[in-house]
Amino acid sequence: MVMEETSKTTSPNSVVSEFEGTLLKSNDPFSYFMLLAFDASGVIRFTILLFLWPVTTLLNVFSYKDASLKLMIFISTAGLRESDSELVARDVLPKFYMDDLSMDTWKVLSSCKKRIVVTRKPRVMVERFAKQHLNAEEVIGTELIVNRFGLSPKPHLGLGRRPALSDSTTFLSLCEEQIHEPVQWNNQVEVQPPKPVIFHDGGLMKRPTPATALTILLWLPFGIILAMIRILGAFIVPMWLMPYVISLSFCRVTVKGKPPPKAANSGGVLFVCSHRTMIDPLVISYTLGRSIPAVLISDLSRFYDILSPVPIVRFIRNRDVDGAKMKQELDKGDLVVCPEGSICYQPFVLRFSAMFAELTDRIVPVAINCRFGFFQRPLRSWNGLYLIFLFMNPTLDYEITFLDQLPFEATCSSGKTPYDVANHVQRILADTLGFECTNLGRKAKYNVLT
Template identity: 55%
Template sequence: MESIVSELEGTLVKDSDPFSYYMLVAFEASGIIRFALLLMLWPVTRLLDACGMGDCGLKLTIFVATAGLRVSEIESVARAVLPKFYMDDIDMEAWRVFSSCDKRVVVTKTPRVMVERFVKEHLRADEVIGSELVHDRQLVRPLPVIFHDGRLVKRPTPSTAILILLWIPFGITLAIIRIAIGVMLPMWAVPKLSRLFGGKVIVKGKPPPPTSGSGVLFVCTHRTLMDPVVLSSVLQRKIPAIKSELSNGDLVVCPEGTTCREPFLLRFSALFAELTDRIVPVAMNYRVGFFHATTARGWKGLDPIFFFMNPRPVYEVTFLNQLPHEATCSSGKSPHDVANYVQRILAATLGFECTNFTRKDKYRVLAGNDGIVSYTSSVGRIKKLVTGFKKVVSTFKPFIQ
């Protein structure tokens, strides 16, 4: 049996300086004040490192990033936020050597609680040596990061963190202007003026024309809570998200039931296939520079604000052809067959991968693996957040009602 011991920083991940990961913990678990304080401390830690006192600088960084936080808060960030950024920085050559051995041990200068989840679940290490030695069962193959959380898009290196802090006042102002444009101006004017303030919507395919009476069902991938707002803007007409409205016109549904940031589609609920045979799949995707527009933690009503705070938010809307009769329930297809077919063609359009994960799986991953109790508490929190978001959604009422 071949064994290997490898450092995490500078070997399995390219960056030898873990400072940006402490910045993520500071921002996501505490907020912008701790984030800014830790950034101001960075020159001190660099000076200590240059003087041969790197350990002191590291301890100071860890203290400022985590002092006063509950362990559960750090674990939440380590579970839902950090894996995405670690995965982006993986050195694939080092990973190939590491993964070829039977017994794999990772040594890290980062506290175990921050790295253990990623190292064991995604790098498939057997042991992690950080502040303590942890034993876990050996697993067979690596897994991609499908679910992650947090507001920041980029890993906050010192230069990136300075840029984020400098941008936030401008971003808030820009978000207010963009939202005001969407609320106050007629729908036909919104796309033109949005481009003047950095926003962009890319439309591909040919959307169906408006119909009188019973409408079509737009089945969308779910990337952010802005999906129905953007769709309404593109179609230049109000598209509701309540199924009782289908008899009066068009309707939009997101059968994934929750958002997913990575290039994966969650399992589609089959309920939409029973509503109508007039189904138009719509592939929705978005690109942002600083802030993610969705998060499982915090107040959901802030999601549109963070989306509009990005310098150049881009939405991509791709209309596919209406499903042919033979692909609908009227031809004898089961609702599950229809849902799986729509999921596959939307994934192929976006270059995404289909999964069997559901909303329940997502919140179990992000909220913890301690079973139904954890999931129930997450759902309770989500219901409260959704209640708060409905107040913000009322701002966009002209678009989505």
């Protein structure tokens, strides 16, 4: 791509930018409508839209772009409640938009005080991301009248694709200066990164381009069979055989560090883990070759209790009751806990609950990461489906890193507060994984995603 360089040394006051193909590197909205169809409606609508992809492509080829867009909007939204579309726009799409964001365009956008985003997609699909993560003041979508610019001063700068590639000529003509490609902005303003996407939900891990979407549909029947085999295997096979079963079912577990041996005396070790999937504690048990109880929150489906080959200790979110329960289990032996309290799919470690630090000094941090191909739990579905969708992935690649037990001077017994200990463990786990620490926790996640 040819880069144009502007001679400006000061930032313009306002900018209006095209979303597709300018702020986003991709100019094809198809995959985002596929995400909306999958998470707001399900596989049937997802399949119908995929089968109509040749039609929408031909319409674009023969310059019927508006007809192509209207067809995608109709198929992906007809019959949906507006709240369903808003839910997907809030919980699912931001992660994929951020992955596709053009940092060159962001540098220009971020240098301007008033930011306006224009999109071909319905405004509801873009507004949350643009305002929350790009600090846009306004988002204009296909359902709004573009000539509303006439009601306010002209934007100083317009960013869009070249006229031959874009439908953005109308709004660009209303700007004082027009730039048709991402630019290298030659000014003295320090560029801040866009607000990161920390929380992400939704059923698909990859943006469903036509090829990816077809692969997912073809894999679905095999994935369901594979999930049933994996679940039954975890339920039936003895623990000592599990490493062999895992490798035969296209799963890989890489272990780093030296796990502590089983304690010979009374009391156990508390394994404090980062939280990437619902089976993290189970993988710890498989790695150590012995059944270790795991702490889970109380609102998870009892489906996990039935299928889990390791004992489950349920929290009810009463600090005194939960603390006493954990202490009782630690007196019996080892215990696994994920103090984040919720899964984070992005490269962040959420804020830790400090209660674990009050109960024992025998704390072993365990850094867990997991890479899987297609699926996570579908948006707003029964949480018991999480296990099924996780095991439907063609491969599961776990990496478990056992760190050294915390030294005495890093525990509460040395005078450290529980919060100091929790923050220290969070930090060393994040450093091991190459992730970032965040002060946001479980409550913040559900405030964002609900």
